[in-house]
Amino acid sequence: MTGETPLISARQLGAVFDVSKPWLNRMLALEAKQYLTAVDMVDIDIPKGKTFALVGESGSGKSTIGRMIVGLQKPTSGQVLIDGEDFFAISSEKKKMAMRRRIQMIFQSPYASLNPRWRVRHIIGEPIRAFDLLPASEVDGRVAELLDQVGLAKSDGEKFPHEFSGGQRQRIAIARALASNPEFIVCDEPTSALDVSVQSQVLNLMKSLQRELGLTYLFISHDLSVIRYMADEIGVLYLGRLVEVADRDTLFDKPRHPYTRMLMDAAPHIDAFGRTAEIVKGEIPDPINKPSGCSFHPRCTLTEEICRRDRPEVREFGTEKARVACHLCAD
């Protein structure tokens, strides 16, 4: 860790979903309630102005963590501290609104995240109106400024979302996220729905906005190359647990957890044409019935007896202080 006081810190964050059948069906079949642990004891610290990236396969709980951090979903256990304050512990609606203004989110699908019946300038202006940041007469001016900031023309404000391409829509979504002058933005796979050629434009835009406005990002993605480009620190998620947290260079130069290594091997490399990529073995197990001990052991290449029996604790490795949850990992 960097030693600064983090802007965002998640402590022992957990999310458990009740996935039971309706009670009548359950009574008839004599089944117990079923729970799905989507997020399990996750600790994250994000210093101001930095980007923390979460990587993992689908179903690993990445998006759930993002939703809990922005306050869309109440954590079942643990807490999220934003500048030392827990959003769900705030009782006054006024303070809640003040907190909401500081955190924003950019969503995965630029097609579903913009209301198709609203003009772009209304979409972007809505947070300004909701938080009452400017008098009504100045909203349009601010919207024009935001449109310019994300590389769109002022006249685009009069159009509807369907008149734009995916990349342009994501720019609109970014402009909306910036409208409330937030300090922290959760980016939930913001480029995974875009063409590869457009991805880098959007990523560059996000990086330069971070520099200009001193934004802090939580960047969620399954794409390692995107993460390598964006992140300062990376957390690897497997079945709701952080199996490895390290800064970017450490993680890519010296991946320690077998799962991290497997992900890196599986990523397609453009410079390795003709090379047979190591295929990821197996699939992510059923999160309702997780494997015993280390939940990665059925897919792991190393597995020993202890992996089946005990859940690995997080240990720190090397001078880089990479935190890895693995029994067999040694420096």
Place this chain on the structure above:
Amino acid sequence: MDIQTPKGASARPEFKEAVTTSTWQRWMNSDIWHSYKSSPVIIISSLTFLLLVLGAVLSPLISPYTPFDPASLNLMNGFTKPMSANEFTGDYFLLGTDDQGRDVLSTILFGLRISLFVGVVAVLFAMTLGVVLGLLSGYAGGWLDGIIMRIADIQMTFPSIMVAMLLYGIGKGLIPPDLRDEMAIWVLIISIGLSEWVQFARTVRGATMVERQKEYVQAGNLIGLTRWSIMLRHILPNVTGPILVIATISLALAIIAEATLSFLGVGAPKTEPSLGTLINVGRQYILSGEWWILLFPSLTLLALALSVNLFGDWLRDILNPKLR
């Protein structure tokens, strides 16, 4: 790598102008207009509907007689044949007269007015109720959804005309006798409206459940919008498509329901007859040879219901891309 900024403000036309001209042109080039132009059935039915609406709205101005003013009635005019002058008084009646000497054309125009009024207001009432309950049900979910949808399910098991008759009976019972004729129309509207909200509620609920999952709704939650603000300002504009279609088809159903109730004698009173009441009156004379008293109101009702129905079907098809 540098940011590609597609700034081209100067190259773009002034947007205000572009919007106004293109809206009209877009409409003229749209599939809907094209489909309308190339379908004679729809042109005829929409024109028929327009004509009937005009007739109803303008009835006090255009009807040749004032049929429900006792002072202007002449019993000598009773049972005049269509397209002929009365043999005693010499008054001319295009569609004949009934037993009291009322001009059938005029009674039809006034009846049409009541039928349409009841139909339109009942549908607006059903629509408001159904849309609000559907939005609530679909957005809130849980026990509220359970209660609203079970009420809807129970109501669906009865024919809507039966529900309307039941509600009509209750309504009549609650109103003091001297106000009954005055309030009859409103009781009719409420009972037809209450029997038709289910269609709206179900459709809106389904569409709301789809929209609720979308990320723009979450973006609204994120900035702390209230439930009602999200439902009415964000979700409602996205579920209105099917509402329009159901409203048109419900209008035909409401008009027929009103006619049925009035025909059965539980609807519009004889002092303010709707088409259904007129048909009921005409029914008594069909066997004694005065066919016009029954036939013309029936044909009007047929034309009205059919044109609304055809238009509704067309609207449904054109707004559903899967059927094209």
